[in-house]
Amino acid sequence: MSDKREAKKAALRTHLLEATTQQICQKGVEEIRARDIAKHVGCAVGSLYTAFEDLDDLILHVNSQTLQKLDEALTKGRPDQASPQTCMEKLACDYLDFASTHYRLWTALFDHKWPEGKAVPQWHLDNQQKLFLQIAGPLKELLPKADQDHLLLEARTFFAAIHGIITLSLQERYAAVDKTILKQQIIKFTHLILSGLQTQEDLKP
Amino acid sequence: MSDKREAKKAALRTHLLEATTQQICQKGVEEIRARDIAKHVGCAVGSLYTAFEDLDDLILHVNSQTLQKLDEALTKGRPDQASPQTCMEKLACDYLDFASTHYRLWTALFDHKWPEGKAVPQWHLDNQQKLFLQIAGPLKELLPKADQDHLLLEARTFFAAIHGIITLSLQERYAAVDKTILKQQIIKFTHLILSGLQTQEDLKP
């Protein structure tokens, strides 16, 4: 039975992912060490390289899991039959909640630098794209005349702006902004963007 | 004469900073190596540690110079006797120009992670603060009723949003957004934020 082998390899991969996730949560992605992960899993360093291409590959897999968790969190929070404005506001707030609750996993998404030469695997790009699609959904109702490309562009811009604000606020090591104040800012800013988009839309022929 | 000594040390520091700047421009901040810098300067590795505390300190000095260059670029571009809206738009566009012209130096500002335990030196925090003050200037005219704290908060939010948009667009390794389109987006977004701010201001007592 070759099933046993596959099961073992799958278990190893799972344990490596779990240990890495746990270590990122505890110390941050910059502090991930191959020997450290191996020790936590109870295997030799070399085994890590039989389950994943290298450390970057392992971390990328953790990051992809994080993207999926984020996607689930946003999907779970999505209100039924709410106005697109309410949906967008909820998305922004849920993003903030996820970022502050899983801070180190979340920063790992952006702090981990993929080797410049290598192409990012398609399955990871797909996981990123899913995020923008979540935003493009309600946006489509607000901009019925926009085509899919333009919708995705606006979704990316919206995400980037909110992301920028959250990043700057959460990374402050000295004057950390209070989370309820930050949430109010995010909500205010979301409304601001949406009303701006709406105005532009109304002006169209 | 102890002047000769001081001059030599100052020259060494300058050369180290120049070499590091050049290497960051060429390969990015992640690729900075102590031995490599020393070889470019023509000194021993150890000398680097007599001029700067460590590699992080050296890179932080380069980053602070970059912040100063950015501040100069924004100051130089500042129009006389223009509306605050025009000023903000110009700031955002000049920021985009700086980021795309000095891409690797600019990303080093955010990619270089300062050791978690150590406090960031005050002179570097001051250089950061100067940026927000540049934005707070025109913002003060738009929000005459706001106090300095609130102005700085709004300035930070404005910066963070624009920064987020520029970061996401410039880092795209696959579908790089055309710069003129990006500039249009930035301008549109700036107007959007400003009109939103104005509306909120008008509603106040």
Place this chain on the structure above:
DNA sequence: ACAAAAATTGAACATTGTTCAATAGAAAAA
């Protein structure tokens, strides 16, 4: 039970940042 195949191991290697005893150089004293 045995042999072939595969998986696992961890010592070994190449590269890092950083240190520090030894050397070279500059300043002061004779």
Place this chain on the structure above:
DNA sequence: TTTTTCTATTGAACAATGTTCAATTTTTGT
């Protein structure tokens, strides 16, 4: 100028890292 003292510079040595691969152990098929 010569000698002595202090300082600056050097680069071999160290510890920590990611990664590899010959040797070993485990699993599979008969």
